[in-house]
Amino acid sequence: MNMKIGIIGGSDGLGKTLNYYFRDEFEVAISGRDHDKGRKVADKLGVSYVESNRELAGLSDILIVSVPIHHTSDVIKEVAPFMRKGSLMVDVTSIKEKPLKAMEKYLPHNVEYIPTHPIFGPRTTELDNQIIVLTATKKGKWYKKVYDYLDSKNMEIIETTAKHHDYMMSIVQILTHFSFISTASAMEKLKVDISETENYESPIYNLMIDMIARIVSQNPYLTYYIQSMNDNGTKVRDAFSDAVNELKEAIESDNGEKFVEIAINATKNMGDIQNALGRSDKAIQSLNHEFILLNNSIGHEIGLRHIYSGKVHIGVLEKIDDKTAVLDNGTRLRIANIEILNDDEMYQWKLENIPQKKYNVSCVFSDNVVPNIIVETLEQVEDVTKVFLSDIYCGHQIEDGFKSLTFEVNVLSKEAFDNVKNILTGFGGVLR
Secondary structure: OEEEEEEEOOOHHHHHEEEEEEOOOEEEEOOOOHHHHHHHHHHHHOOOOOOOOHHHHHHHHEEEEOOOOHHHHHHHHHHHHHHOOEEEEEEEOOOOOOHHHHHHOOOOOOOOOEEEEEEOOOOOOOOOOOOOOOOOOOOHHHHHHHHHHHHHHHOEEEOHHHHHHHHHHHHHHHHHHHHHHHHHHEEEEEEEEOHHHHHOOOOOHHHHHHHHHHOOOOHHHHHHHHHHHHOHHHHHHHHHHHHHHHHHHHHHHOHHHHHHHHHHHHHHOOOOOHHHHHHHHHHHHHHHHHHHHHHHHHEEEEEEOOHHHHHHHHEEEEEOOOOEEEEEOEEEEEEHHHOOOOOHHHHHHHHHOOOEEEEEEEEEEEEOOOOHHHHHHHHHOOEEEEEEEEEEOOOOOOOEHHHHEEEEEEEOOOOHHEEEEEHHOOOOOOOO
């Protein structure tokens, strides 16, 4: 029997995304606050829906709690008495001390628990190379199984304490989110037209705006609870405010030496600057390279894969319009959300998704032509998948010194077959 995984909060956010990772390997069931929505999500994903959190806890070998941070401890308390003997509880919130205390307090002694933090969001499509933090205080029979499973997915696993995790996240999340939202709020107060600034933007500014937009577009309630529920939050925000005021005072008091001192000290604390410059250079070069490829592809067939849906769009690129790629079939795709298929990827997609057509073509050549060379040449034609020399005829209808060659050609488009005929005549052949 397959292992049963239950996901409380499996119809939204990260909980919903977890279904994609588990449904092919395990028997998955979810619960949610909105039962109508939950059933629809479950039907679409091919998993089961259970209305009661308590019932789901009793059915699951592994129960994953994926609810808003401020509800996590209450949900743990609610379902703890209904957990199966020998089962495992996991939570996936970005604060670890409070869920850990709730698990320690409410779970029966025969239920194992591993507070975890997947450091990626619901838009992440692959587990490969993603970071996950494990903050278990006890390592029972489940721990190695979970660790080995995550390792098999090539995830980067960090083992630490809940206390240390929350301190680290106060820097990684609280400080950065607070500073980014503050910057976005200042722009709003200044009535900045972001689209107009793009006319003056440097690549670094462009990357910064994208990062800020990524943070501020997240669920603001989630962002608020990340700020308010981490016990390190006040200390971190006070440090940020002090730094802003100190820098502001240095500038407004015309104290250049103080400003330079602050900047130098801050730079020294940033770690390996050369690596940081290298990574940011790569990001900038990647963006520039993509735009160059797209601009050079205008008027040509191109394959574009949506990075979130995975859907591939094939067509002739008509133009780049306001950071949108426009194909000749009317498809419009935001450049930020696509990746360009290389020739091999596009060819493979066509093989798997476009029905092949088979044609037979006969052509008269002089006796000295080498058929194998013709076959090898035709096989190199774009969208030609197979070429087979099916007949060589030298009968009474063919003049002396000549022979008729018949080729069986499999193609992905009528244009490819037209190109085949052009090459045959280019070899000096006469189509029959």
